[in-house]
Amino acid sequence: MAAFREVLTKHFPNVDEEISDYVSSILEDGVDDFDTGEDLYEAIGMLLQQTDVSKSDQDIKDICNRLYYVMNGDDERSSPDTNNGETNGMRKMLDSPVMLSSMASDMKNKADDDHSIWVKKKGSNTTVDKKKLEKAEAKIQKKQGKRTDVPKKENGVPMGELATASQQINKRDARLDASGNNRSTDIKIEDFDIAFGERTLLQSASIHLVAGRRYGLIGRNGLGKTTLLKLISNGHLKIPSHISVLHVEQEVTGDETKALQSVLECDEKRENLLRREKELNAIISLASTNPEEDHAAQLQKVYQDLEAMESAKAPSRAAQILCGLGFTPKDQVRPTKEFSGGWRMRLSLARALFMRPDLLLLDEPTNMLDMKAIIWLENYLQDWPKTILVVSHDRQFLNAVSTDTLHLHTMRLEGYRGNYEVFHKTREEKLKNQIKEYEAQKQYRDHIQVFIDRFRFNANRASQVQSKLKMLEKLPPLKPVEKETEVVLKFPETEKLSPPILQLDDVNFYYSKDKILFTNVSLNANMDSRICIVGENGAGKTTLLKLLLGTLDPVKGIRHVHRNLRIGYFTQHHVDQLDMSQTSVELLAARFPGKTTEVYRAQLGSFGVTGDFAVRPVSSLSGGQKSRVAFAVMSMANPNFFILDEPTNHLDMETIEALGEALTKFGGGVVLVSHDERLIRKICKELWVVSGGTVRSLEGGIDEYKAIVEAELAATS
Structure with a gap:
């Protein structure tokens, strides 16, 4: 040195x-x-x-x-x-000849002496x-x-609270990429770490995405799935530079651009060619008597490029995508500023599907969609020619779309071939085998240890005891099987109320007289009700919930409600309204003052917000963890009836299962809007379909509704 x-x-x-x-x-x-x-x-x-x-x-x-x-x-x-x-x-001039044969022999002998099988080669x-x-x-x-002493910030967030990544770059791959000769669309991200502030999310992890396959990324809330997608999309985790990446993350900016044009404009190459075509046509028209040959040749080249990329088919392809995602022909020519945030997110998804990047990153794409749009998206992605990495809590969606599964747990990633159901069975079988192996190893160790303890001080058995001790030393370390903790959600006990509990009689409602939303709606819910409301986005599902809540008054008709009814209302809007600067404990203390910290922590613990998560700022929690905090806030008032608007958004699969169990055991009534097929099958006894200004009950449940939706899609395709 x-x-x-x-x-x-x-x-x-x-x-x-x-x-x-x-x-x-x-x-x-x-x-x-x-x-x-x-x-x-x-x-x-x-x-x-x-x-x-x-x-x-x-x-x-x-x-x-x-x-x-x-x-x-x-x-x-x-x-x-x-x-x-x-x-x-x-290159050096040697002072004397070197006998290579003798050198090779010496090296072989030395390797044998040093047990060269254990020599680790450098990478x-x-x-x-x-x-x-x-x-x-x-x-x-x-x-x-x-x-400086002032903490650095990025977009207003302290750097200590931002995700960071470190990655080992293979020099050969880097040179190949720099040379421009790398044409493979397979993606390898090897030996990388991810941290969020001081917390490590992934350690020595690796991903190998084979071109053309669709990967479902699953794992518990807060482990770093969304963070991983963001780090790939913003380039903090390096992939080959020739691979195009698109992450559906931010909603489209609202302006005067029409929805269809917004989708077409995302193809910059096509837009530039169309712009150049107009410029050249204008130049040629001004010199119509004697146009320059150069301009004519350029225009011919533009036409060839447009034809090669099938530019004429682009508007119909964009319209087809928008239609599948729920945009009517009238919606497609509306300015983007007239759409809500959820519909602008759909526009972002439409733009991504239209662009067809080499790697498409989707984070909970079903959150913004109704069941009809979800079924369409499942069918559309099954024919997707490029690579997809999707985070989703919807088991049915992952079963229909994914060809492979990446499981994030204990700071590492494990890959499985097959969709979620195949993964689930394989994982269960793997855990059973690991438990059997662990128990067998433990039993064998215990058997040897009993012999050692029994004859430790017996001189006649000293050699046998020593032999057994050496056997124990040679055995691999005994590690218990790592099992993820079970998620348990627990709603408070509640007393039964005698009917009638909650009902609407001959209700009419509209926001403006030229557009009547409901006509002669009569509904009834009691303490045993488990009702799911379904229908297309914009049909009036959330408005119906507000009529049941009493936050909207019917234009005509009557709402009946039991005098002791206490309704707990959950919506994504409530999650977004949480004070992000407070901790979960502080948030409960502000809403329900006068109780001890132990009471607040016990309430949060009932919804899986335990340990360090309860005293971290809400802003640092994942979407699913924020939803759990919102559940804890809703349940603190001890309601005896739940009205839930899309409660599964951002929840992981284990938490959705736990939510289903908790709602089944809940002593009060439940009315919810959801598109999660598994949750609907698990808890709902009745299905209300909102369509055409009316609400009707389907006796065939979710299977009958899916058949209706699939028939409508087949008719429009």
Whole structure:
């Protein structure tokens, strides 16, 4: 290391000892990792540049070349720029002949003596101590006066609360990508870590996405599924540069652009060609008597490019996608500013489906869709030609769409072939086998230990005891099977009320007289009711809930309600209205003052918000965890009837299962709007369909409704 320090001190007189030690350790350990001085420049060039900003890139490259020659056993003076182009680095004049056959024999004998089967070969990746690197870079920033005591922020969020990623980049893959010769659309992200603030989400994880396959990403709330998608889409996790990525995350900006045009405009190549076509036609028309040949040739090339990309079919393809997602022909020519946030998210999804990127990232795409649009999307994605990575809580959707499953748990990712049902069966079988193996190992160990304990002090059995002790030492470590904790949600006990509980009689309702929403609606719910309301978006499901709640008054008709009825209402709007700056405990204390911290924590614990999560700011919780907090707030008032509007949005599958169990055991009545087929089958005894200004009950339940929807889709396709 002394030789490296000498070169560094010579060229960087003011270099800190810590930085010098760190760079020297990389050079000493990396003899086999660097093939040229250019490789060395890629590894440490930026760090050296920060050490002395007065030096140019060429200066740093020259220094790296000198360090490279020193690393290979040469004096710095033998590098090309100090020896008139003559090197004594990789090529040396030998003083005597070398007998290669004897060298090979000696090496073989030495390998046999050292048990060479256990020798670990070095990979192609440079080993870098991340902690030392961060410490060295921090010291450089401090010297340059770039650090301040004020926490850095990105989009108003403190950097400590943002997700960060570190990743090992394979040098060969990086060179192939830089050369522009990489045409594979397979994606490998190897050996990466993800942290959120000080909390590690993923450690030494790897992903391999085969082109054309559809991957379902599953795991508990708060483990980092959404964070992983964001880091891939924003480039913090590197993938080959020629692969296009699109993440459906933000809603379309509302302006005067029509919905159909908004979808068409996302294809920038097509838009640029159409714009150029207009420009060239205008130029040629002005010189109609004698148009220039160059302009005519350019226009011909534009026409050829438009024809090659089937530009004429683009409007019909965009209209088909919008129609499938619930946009009527009239909606497709409406300005985007007239749509709500949920419909603008649908527009974002439509734009992504229209663009067909190499990698499509979808985060809970079914949250914004009704059942008809979900069934259409399932069918559409089954023929998707590119790669998909989708996070979803909808088991039916994943069963229909995914060809592979990625399971995120205990800070790692495991891949399975097949959809969610195949994964679930495989996972259960794997856990059973692991438990059997663990119990067998434990039983074997216990059997040996009994013998050792029995004859430990018996001189006649001393050799046998020693043999058994050695057997125990050679056995692999006994690790219990890692099982995810069971999710349990518990709603409060409630007293029974005698009917009538809640009913609407001959209700009419409209927001404006020219558009009547409901006519002569009569409904009844009691303490045993488990009713699910379904229908297309915009049909009036949420309005019906508000009529049942009493927040909207009927234009005509009567709402009857039991005098002791206490309704608990859950909607995504309530989740969004939580005070994000408070902790969950503080939020409950503000809403329901006068109780102890233990009471608030017990209430949160009933909905799975335990330990550190209860005292973290709500803003740092995942979408599913925020929903659990909202459930805890709703239940604190001890309601005896629930009205729930899309309660499964952002919940993981285990929590949805627990919600179904809790609602089944709940002593009061339940009316909910949901598109989650599994939850509907699990708890609902009655199905109300909102359509055409009326509400009707379906005796055939969810199966009859799905058959109706599929028939409508078949008729419109």
